[in-house]
Amino acid sequence: MNPLITLLITLVGIAIGAAIGYFVRQYQYQEQLRKEQMEAGSILQQAKSEAQEIRIKAQEDILAMRQKAEQEIERRRDELDRLDQRLQNRRDELDRRAERLERTQENLNRRQSSLDRRFNELKKAEEKQAEELQRIAQMTMDEARQILLEKAEQEAREDMARIIRQIEAEARDEGEKRARKLIADAIQRVASEHVSEVTTKVVNLPSDDMKGRIIGRNGRNIKAFEQAAGVDVIVDDTPEAITISSFDPVRREVAxxxxxxxxxxxxxxxxxxxxxxxxxxxxVERIIEEAGEQAAYDAGITGLHPAIIKMMGRLKFRTSYGQNQLDHAVETAKLATVIASELGADVTIAKTAAFLHDIGKAMDHEIEGTHASIGAEFIKRYGVHPLVVNAVAAHHHEVEQQSVEAVIAEAADAISGARPGARRESLEQYIKRVRALEEVATARKGVEEC
Structure with a gap:
């Protein structure tokens, strides 16, 4: 074969092989590029899915945090409202004390004016007596005798008035001594065994993990509990504890x-x-009924309507300045029994009135009005003796007392509340009263210390 042709064929073969190799490499490159693009698309889709999941989870977390923040804000708002109400009550109490101090100051001013008048009257009397002596020096014997008789009669009347005042003062002192002895004997004979107590609002938890279960998903458990129980459940940073809050002590106890x-x-x-x-x-209703029946038995009260007994049982969960109101009612009834016996009053009316005097506190958060008027209206519906109804209504002087038994019930109430240890704030209030009296006294000119 011609060498030229052979060379040409060889070159053509080489060119064809090179072209085939080029196209094969291009195909492999395109195939590899397609696979890589598919993998990149898959990775991108997976990244988008994960980003969507993260976005949804973040939105759920934000919603949960927002709900929790709203609940915390609402709780703080309620707490601020309660604090505001408490401050308003304190302001009202301070206003009342200021009024009492003003009245005391007015009384002191009136007494000072009275003393000034007496002093002026005595001075005028001395001047008149000096003038009278000068006039007597110029009288006859009969005229002087008549004046002496009139003077002696006046002095005798003054002595008689002084003796009467002395006897009255001694009678008052003796009466006060006998009254104090009577009260002391009554307290010793009652010998109350109960101590000041506070109805608990805190529920202990086995662990802080339980708080999440109590709240529930999106707060559904705690909302269901608050709505069904009629209370507020406060979940805060207190370790292993939650707080139940309600103005109704029975609801709080049930919750x-x-x-x-x-x-x-x-x-x-x-x-x-x-x-x-x-x-x-x-x-709790069963406990209330049993507590009311036991309290009536301890106080020696019989014949009360079951509705009254049940309402008294609600006082088991009510306190005033740390003093349990049902125990206070029993103690007051026992004190009234002793005092009425010593004074010869109607023991049944006195102790019944003393036992029921604060029954209105079992319902004063539900009905408008003072607990004295609410309680009196309530027991009146069940045929309680009119004198007992009056004593309950009048134990804070909102109406006039119509019997000595009403006075006895009021005195027994005051003794029970003022007994040392009965109420947490008694000492503080006593110190405030003493300081107020000291301020009134030291405000007077010439008084440096009292």
Whole structure:
């Protein structure tokens, strides 16, 4: 074969091989590029899905945090409202004390004016007596005798008036001594065994993890509990504890018992919450009835309507300055029994009035009015003796007292409340009263210390 042709064929073969190799490499490159693009698209889609999930989770977390923040804001707002109401009550009390101090100052001013008048009258009397002596020096014997007789009669009348005042003062002193002895004997004979107590609002938890179960998803458990129980459940940073708040002491007690049962049982969801609350409400009603019956028995009271007994039982969960109101009612009734016996008054009316005097406190958060008027209207509906009704209505002098038994019930109430240890704030109030009196006294000119 011609060498030229052979060379040409060889070159053509080489060119064809090179072209085929080029196209094969291009195909492999395109295939590899397509695979890499598919993998990149898959990775991008997965990244988008993960980003969407993260976005949804972040939105849920933000919503939960917002709900929690709103709940905290609402709780703080309620707490501020309560503090504002408490401050308003303190302001009202300070205003009343200021009025009492003003009245005391006015009384002192009147007494000072009276003393000034007496001093002027005595001075005028001395001047008149000096003039009278000068006139007598110029009289006859009969005229002088007549003046002496009139003077002697006047002095005798003054002596008689002084003796009468002395006897009255001695009688008052003796009466006060006998009254103090009577009260001391009454307190010793009653010998109250109960101590000041405070109804608890705190429920202990086994761990802080339980707070999340109590709140529930999106707060559904705690909302169901608050709505069914009629209380506020405060979940804060206090370790292993939550607080139940309500103005109604019976609702607070039902909620406390139900919450403890739920924590012990471990099943916390809306349906079971309502079931436990209904059960504990029945149990608390039974406790209230038993407490009322036992209190009436301890006080020696019989013949009261069951509705009155049940209402008195509600005072088991009510306190005033740390003093349990049901124990206070029993103690007041016993004191009234002793005092009425010593004074010869109607013991039954006195002790019944003393026992029922604060029954209005069991319902004063539900009905408008003072607890004295509310309680009097309530027992009147059940045929209680009119003198007992009057004593209950009048134990804070809102109406006029119509019997000595009403006065005895009021005195027994004051003794029970003022007894050392009965109320937490008694000493503080006593010190404030003493300081107020000292301020009034030292405000007078010439008084440096008292």
């Amino acid at each position: 406390r018992r139900a919450m403890e049962k739920l924590i012990l049982d471990g099943r916390i969801h809306p349906a079971y919450i309502e079931k436990v609350l209904r059960k504990e409400a029945k149990e």
